[in-house]
Amino acid sequence: MDEGTPPRLLLEGRPGIGKSTLARRLLALLQQADVPVGGFITAELRTSGRREGFAVQAISGTRGILAHVDLPGPPRVGRYGVDLATFERVALPALRAPRAGGVLVIDELGKMELASAAFCEAVADLLGRDVAVVATVHVAHHRFTDALKRRPDIRVVRVTNATRDALPEQLMECLLGARPGQGR
Secondary structure (H helix, E strand, C coil): CCCCCCCEEEEEECCCCCHHHHHHHHHHHHHHCCCCEEEEEEEEEEECCEEEEEEEEECCCCEEEEEECCCCCCCEECCEEECHHHHHHHHHHHCCCCCCCCEEEEEEECHHHHCCHHHHHHHHHHCCCCCEEEEEEECCCCHHHHHHHHCCCCEEEECCCCCCCCHHHHHHHHHHHCCCCCCC
16 A cells, blocks of 8 residues: 555455454444544344344444345345345445544445445445545455455455454554554
């Protein structure tokens, strides 16, 4: 990454490794440090211990159902119907850059989210702006995420069982050390 470019980090890992948990922990640390934040997180929806779908929640608090077994789709990803209209209503406004020195957290760049052409366009536009971005991403090949991973201004960080617990603090160092006007 160039010295003057804000950090752009893709947290890559297999399903269930803890990418979303890592994003939530990083978000909490950023908020505790009074860093302006934007973006969104996702969470599983469970009924009697069984995963039924996924919710999306903007950092601002706006929330909706991203995908659910009872939704018809299209699109469908596995057994889930994806509600692109709800996803776009929550996620697209959440991608507006926070105040100067802020960080956008995106959980995640996955198959469900990438089914939205408007979302892909917004993410591509976002990476052309002067804002730090941390996004979780699947390891599976996808034309859009594969292209992001090859960009010279993006750093791919592998999330593993061995690294995930220490990563939030390490990412904070990377992000805060790069903020204008911060002596670190």
